[in-house]
Each structure stands twice: as structure tokens, then as C-alpha cells.
Amino acid sequence: MAINVKLDDLLYARRMTLTELSEKVDITLANLSILKTGKARAVRFSTLEAICRALDCQPGDLLQFVEE
Amino acid sequence: MTSDTLHSNPDALGLSRRVLSGLRALNIVYGVGVGIMLIASLVAPDILFGAIGVRATGWETATLSMRGIMIVGIAGAFIAHRILTGLLSIVESVRVGDPFVIDNAAHLNAIAWWLLVAELLHLLVGALARLASTPEQPFDIGWSFSFTPWIAVLLLFVLARVFAYGARMREDIEGTV
Numbered sequence: 001m002a003i004n005v006k007l008d009d010l011l012y013a014r015r016m017t018l019t020e021l022s023e024k025v026d027i028t029l030a031n032l033s034i035l036k037t038g039k040a041r042a043v044r045f046s047t048l049e050a051i052c053r054a055l056d057c058q059p060g061d062l063l064q065f066v067e068e
Numbered sequence: 069m070t071s072d073t074l075h076s077n078p079d080a081l082g083l084s085r086r087v088l089s090g091l092r093a094l095n096i097v098y099g100v101g102v103g104i105m106l107i108a109s110l111v112a113p114d115i116l117f118g119a120i121g122v123r124a125t126g127w128e129t130a131t132l133s134m135r136g137i138m139i140v141g142i143a144g145a146f147i148a149h150r151i152l153t154g155l156l157s158i159v160e161s162v163r164v165g166d167p168f169v170i171d172n173a174a175h176l177n178a179i180a181w182w183l184l185v186a187e188l189l190h191l192l193v194g195a196l197a198r199l200a201s202t203p204e205q206p207f208d209i210g211w212s213f214s215f216t217p218w219i220a221v222l223l224l225f226v227l228a229r230v231f232a233y234g235a236r237m238r239e240d241i242e243g244t245v
Binding site: 027031034035039041042043044 | 239240242244
């Protein structure tokens with residue numbers, strides 16, 4: 001996929017687990033896992049906002065465009 | 069229409085499945101029956117055509133046309149089998165609780181094509197019956213032309229497209245986090 005989700009890197013930098021993030025943003029672990037593994041087809045602004053707030057980051061820190 | 073009536077009723081689904089399975093079995097019996105008639109028309113034409121009141125004096129137009137109708141009848145049974153099988157697959161997916169999938173759009177599209185072929189065969193049967201009928205030996209199979217099946221074909225093609233679009237939309241929604 002041309003859009004790379006860097007959730008793993010951000011979680012590592014914040015010393016946070018996916019389960020902890022799931023509890024903070026109120027999004028299921030399954031959905032966060034889909035996002036983390038790059039299997040998501042779309043991301044809601046509300047999801048992006050919640051993750052950015054929980055991880056204290058910008059959307060650009062989470063998503064990266066990669067030329068295929 | 070309330071939302072309750074839109075929800076799948078297990079009894080109605082079970083009944084639909086049984087009716088479709090029954091119709092499929094009857095259709096197989098019909099196909100085999102017409103096949104036996106076709107074989108009989110070749111092996112023992114006097115007995116068969118005599119029984120249905122046709123004087124079979126050889127390879128004349130009437131008997132040839134009737135054999136043609138039998139062949140179309142067998143093809144029709146095959147088409148009906150494909151349509152009923154497609155419908156059964158759709159009903160089964162509703163029962164499982166996952167009907168809005170691309171496979172069902174493909175089933176609907178296939179049913180539309182089979183129905184179109186069936187209608188073309190219906191026209192062929194009309195032409196053959198007309199050919200078989202003579203003033204001395206009128207041959208009436210109660211054939212008539214109707215626009216309704218053609219509209220049904222059109223409707224099925226449209227529904228298949230709507231279904232495919234809906235299934236793709238559902239896939240997108242399912243992949244949205």
C-alpha cells in the first residue's frame with residue numbers, strides 16, 4: 001500500500017502498547033490492529049484525532065506516503 | 069414497510085430454500101422427461117407422435133419442429149437449473165447472514181444472463197411452433213409474447229449492478245477504522 005501507517009514506531013517511542021492505546025482512544029483492539037498492519041482501507045478523522053491526541057502527535061507523524 | 073419486515077425471517081428463509089430445492093428437483097424430472105420424449109421421438113416416433121395426435125410420416129417439418137422444441141425444452145431445463153441454483157446460493161447467504169457480497173452480485177448477473185437466454189429460447193419455441201403448425205394439422209402450444217420477462221431481465225441486470233456497488237461500499241465501510 002502507498003500509505004504507510006507508522007503506529008508501531010509511535011507506540012514504541014511512547015512506550016505504549018496497542019491495548020493501552022485502545023483503552024485511551026476507545027477503539028477496539030481489532031480495529032487498531034487492522035490500522036497498524038496497514039490493512040485498513042480508510043481512516044476516519046475522528047479516529048485520527050483520537051490517536052493523535054493520545055500519542056501527542058500530528059497526522060503526518062502517523063501516516064507516510066511511500067512511492068510504490 | 070417496517071424494519072421488522074425487512075429483517076430476514078428464518079421461517080420464510082427455510083420455506084424459500086425448501087421451495088427452491090423442490091422446484092430444482094421437479095425441473096430435473098422435467099428435463100429428464102423431455103429427454104426421454106426426445107429419445108422416444110427418434111427410436112419410436114410412431115408411438116410418441118401417435119400418442120400426442122401427430123401423424124409422423126418421416127422427417128417432415130412438424131416432427132422436426134417438435135424435436136426442436138424438445139431440444140429447446142432440455143436447454144430450458146438446464147437454464148432453469150442454473151437460475152434456481154443461483155437463487156439457492158443467494159438464499160443460503162441470507163441464512164448465513166452475509167448476503168451483501170460480490171459473489172451474490174455475480175449470481176444475480178448470471179441469473180439475468182440465463183433469463184435472457186431463456187427468453188431468446190422462448191422466441192425460438194414460438195417460431196418452431198409456428199413452423200410445425202399447418203392448416204391440416206394445427207399445432208397450438210399456447211405460446212404468447214410478453215414484455216414482462218424482458219423487463220425482469222433488465223431489472224435483474226440493474227439489481228446486479230446495485231448489489232455489486234453495495235457490496236463494494238460495504239467492503240469499504242468494513243475496512244474503515
